[in-house]
Structures are given as C-alpha cells and as structure tokens.
Amino acid sequence: MSQSEGAGEKGEQLWEPRILTFCCNWCSYAGADGAGVARMQYPPNARVIRVMCTGRINPLFIVKGFLAGADMVMVLGCHFGDCHYLKGNYTCDMRMSYLKAYLQAIGINPERLYWDQISASEGIKFTETMHNVVAKAKALGPIVNEIGAYAHGTQQNGAILGMSAFEAYAHGARQNGSPAQEVADDIF
Amino acid sequence: MYYGRATDKLVQERGECGGLITAVLTTAVEQKLVDGALVIKRDKSIYDGAPYFATTREEITDAAGSLHCAPTLSAKLIKNDFNGARDLRIAVTCKPCDARAIIELSKRNQIDLDNVYMIGVNCGGTMLPERAREMVRQFFEIDPDDVVKEEIDKGKLIIITKDGQHKELSIDDLEAEGYGRRTNCQRCEYNIPRMADLACGNWGVIGDDAGKATFVEVRTEKGQKLLDTAIAAGAITLKGATPQAIALREKLDGIMVKMARKAMATQFAQFDGEHKFERLFAQFDKCDGCRACIDVCPICSCVECFTNQEFVVPKDTVPPDPMFHLTRLMHVSPSCVNCGQCENVCPMKIPLATITHMVQSSVQGTLGYVPGQSIADAIPLSKLAEVKA
Numbered sequence: 001m002s003q004s005e006g007a008g009e010k011g012e013q014l015w016e017p018r019i020l021t022f023c024c025n026w027c028s029y030a031g032a033d034g035a036g037v038a039r040m041q042y043p044p045n046a047r048v049i050r051v052m053c054t055g056r057i058n059p060l061f062i063v064k065g066f067l068a069g070a071d072m073v074m075v076l077g078c079h080f081g082d083c084h085y086l087k088g089n090y091t092c093d094m095r096m097s098y099l100k101a102y103l104q105a106i107g108i109n110p111e112r113l114y115w116d117q118i119s120a121s122e123g124i125k126f127t128e129t130m131h132n133v134v135a136k137a138k139a140l141g142p143i144v145n146e147i148g149a150y151a152h153g154t155q156q157n158g159a160i161l162g163m164s165a166f167e168a169y170a171h172g173a174r175q176n177g178s179p180a181q182e183v184a185d186d187i188f
Numbered sequence: 189m190y191y192g193r194a195t196d197k198l199v200q201e202r203g204e205c206g207g208l209i210t211a212v213l214t215t216a217v218e219q220k221l222v223d224g225a226l227v228i229k230r231d232k233s234i235y236d237g238a239p240y241f242a243t244t245r246e247e248i249t250d251a252a253g254s255l256h257c258a259p260t261l262s263a264k265l266i267k268n269d270f271n272g273a274r275d276l277r278i279a280v281t282c283k284p285c286d287a288r289a290i291i292e293l294s295k296r297n298q299i300d301l302d303n304v305y306m307i308g309v310n311c312g313g314t315m316l317p318e319r320a321r322e323m324v325r326q327f328f329e330i331d332p333d334d335v336v337k338e339e340i341d342k343g344k345l346i347i348i349t350k351d352g353q354h355k356e357l358s359i360d361d362l363e364a365e366g367y368g369r370r371t372n373c374q375r376c377e378y379n380i381p382r383m384a385d386l387a388c389g390n391w392g393v394i395g396d397d398a399g400k401a402t403f404v405e406v407r408t409e410k411g412q413k414l415l416d417t418a419i420a421a422g423a424i425t426l427k428g429a430t431p432q433a434i435a436l437r438e439k440l441d442g443i444m445v446k447m448a449r450k451a452m453a454t455q456f457a458q459f460d461g462e463h464k465f466e467r468l469f470a471q472f473d474k475c476d477g478c479r480a481c482i483d484v485c486p487i488c489s490c491v492e493c494f495t496n497q498e499f500v501v502p503k504d505t506v507p508p509d510p511m512f513h514l515t516r517l518m519h520v521s522p523s524c525v526n527c528g529q530c531e532n533v534c535p536m537k538i539p540l541a542t543i544t545h546m547v548q549s550s551v552q553g554t555l556g557y558v559p560g561q562s563i564a565d566a567i568p569l570s571k572l573a574e575v576k577a
Contacts, residue, residue, distance in 0.1 A: 060494070060511070060514070064511055067511065090572050091572065094569060094572060097554055098551060100554070101551040101555075102517075102551055105547040106464070107463070107466075107468060148463070148465070150465065
C-alpha cells in the first residue's frame with residue numbers, strides 16, 4: 001500500500017492509519033463518487049478497491065490486507081435488499097461475522113474490520129463513516145503493535161520493514177541489490 | 189439400549205467384552221449386508237494398530253480386540269482408497285473422531301454415507317506408538333515388547349506382561365509428565381460415538397456382565413439393521429440395559445467431558461493474552477511446507493487447494509508465507525473434528541491440532557455449528573440461513 005508519510009524512521013507522531021477499503025461497484029463506490037462530486041471533505045487514509053459485489057470478497061483478502069500493513073479494513077456494500085446480484089451482501093454479512101470471530105481467535109482485534117452499508121446516494125454517510133473510521137483506527141493504533149513484523153507482507157520482504165513492496169517501487173528505491181528492489185522486481 | 193454378547197465361544201474369547209462387534213461384523217459380511225469390514229488390526233506389536241480391510245470370518249476374528257495405540261483415521265482412507273464407498277459397502281469400526289470425519293466428508297460429497305455402516309466404539313483416547321513404548325520403559329520399567337495386553341479403565345492405564353503380571357498407573361500422572369494420551373484426545377469432548385449407527389462400549393456394563401458384555405445403543409436405522417441381521421443369524425444375544433447402567437454410562441461420559449474442558453483450558457492458555465498472533469507464528473514459522481497436514485486432514489478435500497494459488501501464497505519459500513497457515517486455519521477450523529492427524533504427521537512437531545481446535549472452539553459460537561454431528565447440518569457459510577428483511 002502506498003503511503004508517503006509511512007511509519008518508520010520518521011517517528012510515531014507522523015503515523016497515519018492506512019485503511020484498506022473494499023467498495024461495491026453499484027452502491028458504495030458510487031456513494032464515494034457522489035461525495036467527491038459534491039466536494040465533501042474526508043480524510044485521505046482510505047485506499048479504495050472497487051469490487052463488483054461485496055459477495056466477491058474472500059475473507060482471506062482481508063486477512064492478506066492486514067498482513068500487507070493495513071491498519072483497518074473497511075468493507076462497504078449495498079443495503080440489504082438492494083444488491084445488484086440479489087444476495088451478495090447477505091453472503092458478505094455472513095462471512096464478516098465469521099471473519100470477526102476468526103480474527104479474534106488468531107489475535108487480531110476484530111474492531112479492525114469495519115463492515116457497513118452505504119448506498120449510491122449516501123455521499124454524506126460515506127464522509128461521516130470515513131471520519132468515524134479514521135478516528136477509530138487512530139485509537140486502535142498501528143497494526144504492527146498487534147502482529148509485529150508479519151504486518152509487512154511475506155517473510156521475504158520482511159527485510160523492508162515499514163515499507164511495502166509497492167511503496168518501495170513507488171519511491172524508486174532502486175539501489176542495486178537492495179532487498180526492496182528484488183521484491184519489487186518480483187512483483188511488477 | 190442393550191447389553192449384547194456373541195454366542196460363538198471363540199469370538200467371545202478373542203473379542204473384547206463379549207465379542208459383540210466382531211460377531212456383528214462377521215454376520216454383516218457373511219449375510220452380504222456389506223462387502224467388507226474396515227477394522228483396526230494388531231500389526232507387528234500391540235503398539236502397532238493398523239487399518240485392515242477384512243472380507244472373511246477368519247480375517248475379522250483375527251482383528252478382534254481393542255488397541256489403544258492406533259492413532260489412525262479411517263475417513264480419509266475410505267475417501268482415497270475405497271473411492272468414497274461409492275461402489276462397495278463397508279462396515280467400519282469408528283472412534284468418535286472417525287465417525288465425525290466420515291460425516292464431514294460425506295457432507296462434502298466425498299463419501300457415500302448410504303454405503304458406510306459405522307460401528308462406533310467408546311473412546312477415552314489413543315496413544316502414539318513411539319511415546320507408548322517410551323512410557324512403558326520409563327514408568328513401568330519393563331521391556332515394551334514383553335507387554336501382551338494394554339487396557340484403559342477408570343482413569344488407569346493397565347498393562348499385562350508375558351508372565352501374567354498386571355501393572356497399572358494413573359493416566360493423569362502420566363499426562364502430567366507429558367506422556368499418556370495424545371493431546372487432542374485429552375481435549376476430546378466426544379467419547380461416546382452418538383453420531384455413528386451403533387454406539388458400543390464397555391461403559392455402563394455392571395454386575396456379572398462386567399467385561400463379558402458390550403453396551404450397545406442403536407442410533408440409526410442402519411444400526412438396527414446390523415443388529416437385526418446378527419440376531420437373525422443367531423450370532424449375538426441381547427438383553428435390555430438397566431436404568432442404573434444407562435445412568436452410569438452418562439456419568440462416566442460427564443466425567444470425561446469435564447476432564448476434556450479442563451485440558452482445553454490449560455492447553456489453549458499457552459496462546460492467550462498479549463501478542464497472540466506472534467505467539468502462534470512462533471510455532472508456524474517452524475513449518476517446512478511439506479503439506480502433510482493437508483494430505484491427512486479429513487476436512488481438506490478440495491481438488492484445487494486455495495493455498496496453491498500464487499497470489500495467496502507465494503511459491504517456494506521456507507517457512508511458507510503466513511497466508512498458508514491462515515488460509516488453512518480459516519478453511520479447516522469451522523469443521524475441525526479434532527482428530528489430531530495434522531499434529532501427528534507434522535515433521536516439525538507444530539501443535540497444529542491444538543491451534544485449529546482453539547480457533548474452532550472460539551468461532552463455534554458465531555457459526556452455531558458443531559462439526560460431525562449430523563448429516564442434516566449444513567456446512568457453515570455454505571447456505572444463507574434466512575434472508576433478513
């Protein structure tokens with residue numbers, strides 16, 4: 001995940017939560033668009049991934065998100081009854097309740113997973129949710145406190161603690177033979 | 189619920205507690221109710237219980253008697269080596285975990301349950317062969333090969349040697365030293381195989397019948413059919429169990445369940461508290477990625493394993509990416525039957541069964557699903573319970 005003011009050498013006070021956000025194409029993503037078009041202000045901590053339906057989200061994507069360094073994962077879908085594919089959001093709801101119990105069992109605070117429903121017309125709800133979730137993420141603190149060095153992807157790029165492969169690439173960390181470069185080359 | 193025993197003298201002698209199961213299996217095979225019986229047979233020594241597919245009276249009688257060093261699981265055998273019992277009928281002697289695993293696999297369309305007759309046997313736990321040998325050498329101070337019979341009764345491990353000596357030690361004491369039953373057996377709450385077709389055992393057999401008859405509870409129509417066949421052939425005799433006997437059986441079960449809950453609390457405590465994730469991974473990072481746990485797991489039955497996808501688990505790293513273990517845990521734990529196979533085969537001795545069972549017991553409340561109880565319960569997350577308004 002790209003984050004120019006990432007954690008690490010720059011010190012704790014600069015830490016900003018990174019929030020991986022899954023938005024459903026038909027409702028929440030349009031809601032986020034609506035918030036943008038209406039020029040509503042909200043914190044820039046979310047990294048949005050658009051999915052066709054929240055029913056497509058494998059709970060393991062969320063677990064992988066935490067390992068990739070997301071401090072919180074947010075799943076936004078349609079209201080019950082509004083799903084474009086009829087029951088994708090019911091499926092998601094069912095999976096999220098299991099996932100919360102699972103996260104608790106493996107030692108990740110289930111509060112770090114936030115699941116809500118935002119329709120295409122609810123730009124205001126989107127900005128409010130974003131404010132609330134960022135405040136919550138700040139209260140919860142960095143994911144590193146809970147899962148340590150595992151929060152940076154694989155064991156391989158554990159060598160570039162504090163920086164994901166994508167960040168390394170985006171920042172042009174191109175020193176020859178640096179582990180960051182090797183990992184980045186592997187991925188891209 | 190009945191007391192039953194075999195009518196044949198040889199079967200009575202060779203079998204455990206009156207030889208009821210041996211007699212039932214024999215008639216089932218001889219009357220063509222089944223094509224064969226999957227039983228546990230003593231192989232090289234009493235520490236070596238191995239699965240055996242018996243198709244004749246002699247072979248079944250040969251395998252009679254109980255063994256406690258048989259940490260086997262028949263469910264995956266039926267799936268892999270008998271084509272899921274799709275084209276032959278099998279009677280199988282089951283520990284509760286075998287029966288639960290068979291039910292879980294049949295929910296996943298891997299075993300045809302109509303062709304499997306499960307004869308359940310009460311199980312207070314099994315031991316690992318190599319640990320049992322060590323234990324006999326160290327605590328009983330005799331040569332393991334001199335032992336001709338072992339028995340677990342009333343919380344005691346009893347062994348009988350070649351020259352007729354009886355020796356016994358409390359299992360609690362042995363387990364405090366790290367020996368005794370497998371750790372998953374210590375945590376097991378299912379000691380009476382109520383999910384099988386017949387639930388047999390020696391619990392609740394009192395008075396003159398003690399040691400000479402088997403307590404048998406009929407759980408399904410298939411179970412009734414097995415007993416009826418054996419009675420019609422004159423191979424067994426039954427008499428009704430007294431209320432005291434039934435109460436005693438329940439009481440013994442209650443004691444075992446209480447012990448299991450205590451073992452769960454103590455074994456799970458090692459991971460509780462601060463930095464749980466890192467403590468789990470201190471274990472998982474021993475992994476060398478051999479995938480033996482996946483091969484033996486009765487829940488893992490996907491043709492294409494999700495952990496083979498490179499975007500989930502990058503290839504060829506040792507230890508494997510954390511996602512390997514997290515994926516396995518997520519997929520297996522809702523249905524884990526606590527058979528302990530993963531832990532037993534792990535070359536790095538990772539307490540896999542303990543961790544999976546721990547996750548299982550904490551997600552169980554949310555899912556409202558107890559694995560392996562009935563074919564009627566849907567696999568968790570496979571069905572929307574009801575569409576909310």
